[in-house]
Amino acid sequence: MNVGTQKGRRRLATLPLTAILLLFVAAPTVGDIGSCGEQPVELDPKAFFEKKAALDRERCRECAIQSAACTRARDPKQTPTEFPKGCYPIVHDGDVCLRALEATDCSEYATFVADQGATIPTECNFCPLEGAP
Numbered sequence: 001m002n003v004g005t006q007k008g009r010r011r012l013a014t015l016p017l018t019a020i021l022l023l024f025v026a027a028p029t030v031g032d033i034g035s036c037g038e039q040p041v042e043l044d045p046k047a048f049f050e051k052k053a054a055l056d057r058e059r060c061r062e063c064a065i066q067s068a069a070c071t072r073a074r075d076p077k078q079t080p081t082e083f084p085k086g087c088y089p090i091v092h093d094g095d096v097c098l099r100a101l102e103a104t105d106c107s108e109y110a111t112f113v114a115d116q117g118a119t120i121p122t123e124c125n126f127c128p129l130e131g132a133p
Helices: 003-026 046-062 069-073 091-103 108-112
Strands: none
Touching: 003 069, 046 069, 046 091
16 A cells, blocks of 8 residues: 555544644633623612613503502612612623613513512522512
8 A cells, every 4th residue: 555545544534633623722711701700790789770760661661551660760769779788790790681681571570560579580589688589
């Protein structure tokens, strides 16, 4: 057998292994993409609650919801300015919460601002009460 042919076959046989190694070695590592690796920034409660109140006002109007929560959202004096004691959400938490509220349909939004039995979207439950399930 020709020596050149043997070398060509070996190169061809190692090609899949080389491609697989290149895929894993050249791939980005954790922290190279997006915000991973950045220091978390604490969520400003006043700014968050003002944005949430504005969203509540808009959604209550859009969905024709009449509730005490909708009324409170229209009164700047009733907008909370602090998170519960021991709760320190980060900016990402607030962004995820507000996006989830924006994406919710009217019937589900009504459950978030209901006068009785109001619920909290999972994305906004970043300050759960002690002992709550």
